[in-house]
Amino acid sequence: MREFFFFFFFFMLINLQESRAEDITAFVYAGCTQAKYQPGSPYQYNVEALLSSLSDASGVSPYANLSSGDASPAAAAVYGLHQCRGDLSAADCQACVRSATAHLSALCLGALGGALQLQGCYVRFAKDVFAGQLDKSIAFQKCSAPSNGDVAGTRESVLDALALAGAAGSYRVASAGAIQGLAQCLGDLGPSQCTDCLATAADAVRANCGLAGSASLYLVKCYVRYWSNRIPPQSIPGYHPESSHIDRTSRIVAIIAGVMAVVVLLYVFVASLKRPSVEDREEAPCIHHGKH
Template sequence: MLRSLQLESGYRIILALRLSSLLIFFSSVLSARGYPSRAHIFIYAVCSQEKYQPNSPFEGNLNSFLSSVVSSSSDITYNSFAVGNGSLTPQEGSVYGLYQCRGDLHPIDCSKCVGRLVNQIGLVCPYALGASLQLEGCLVRYEHAGDFLGKLDTSLRYKKCSKAATSDVEFFHRRDDVLADLQTANGFRVSSSGIVEGFAQCLGDLSVSDCSSCIADAVGKLKSLCGSAAAADLFLGQCYARYWASGYYHESVNLSIPLVSFKY
């Protein structure tokens, strides 16, 4: 009887360990495939070569802008700001900027992403008069002039292409279906066809027609620059598009432009 109880107890322990292992396995799979868990991954930075002086009016307004960005991101996923553009403030001290989170992020995850990004701006672009930083889940951009707001910008900021897919006609048919669907986006759009998934997003300051033009440009560049890649990401100045075949999203190889300073 005692031996029977010991065996039963042993089986229970083994079963519990197996169940625990399965839970850990599935949790890791969900975490690996869950975009919010990847929101903090750094994508690119663009820093102006022009610098501002420490303790200048611009620095004070920039700090106010960054504080407003963090505060606002806990409520909405996009917002734009103009700080210090009143008649009593010298024009050179004005700061214009915006932030945006990926459309599927919960406000809590959006706020975490933006907060992390804001903490990096001073390190990545120290004293830069203009900067644009993109993480996997969010973007923050600021300038000393506001003429960039609402203005279509399709300049290439970043690309990433995986190794080539097999010559599977079905894959390319599915990929083209996804990319065609993404071009109908007005803001943020997710699409899937068979084993291929993708999503695209425009900045919130773009009109519907400019959003369509931007994503169409991104899709065209994806095809021309990444060819037969099984997974590809492409970020332009005001939009991005990406697709991947099942199993390739986290295996794509970085073939991006370097993270260096540029002059706007």
């Protein structure tokens, strides 16, 4: 029974951790170039080496801009970067980037370049240098149905606050009334570039999503997201208000207490099956051993 309790408790903790990991590695979008490289070429080796280096670097820094292969021949050089969401720990960042590089290798097999956005991180590689270059083209957008409530005013306050993220760092969260949001730039952008990128993203949300109750808009170098706090906290990646943290902790404690109670009841039940009843003890024949 003790071994069963340990296994059950350990299994539950693993599931809790996996639920969190599934959140940060959830797929958002991906893209690959149509141009291909020759299998077995130096470029293929450099792509594999670059993605491996990004995966290793993500355990040390939430952002890295690397290259693989020297510029001679120039056709073999590969450039890439990774960017983790600003609220992730080093361990979660590396787990996300490892997942992203593995999926990117499969999705863009043979492509000269590719990019993959997960909920918790972004990875890109290309044959040309792209770091430091502001690209405000839309990579992905998703808008929900129009909200039944009045979100215009509070949403504008959130979008305005998120557009200032470039002045306060590459990652920012904001809230107003029932609306919460987050924004982030890639680490290769300077403060003015980041502010410019986020302002463009916020304007694109207004133009493309109307009064949607929630929206996600990703430009190549930055993104803006907002949602209503009436959405269950576990479905909102990247924003962890204190009240939601307390709610999650309370739920986990309640689950653990419930599991322990079930284990105790099972232990008592199994023990009662093994214990002979009073009637059995009274009716059991006495056996005497002696010499014959």
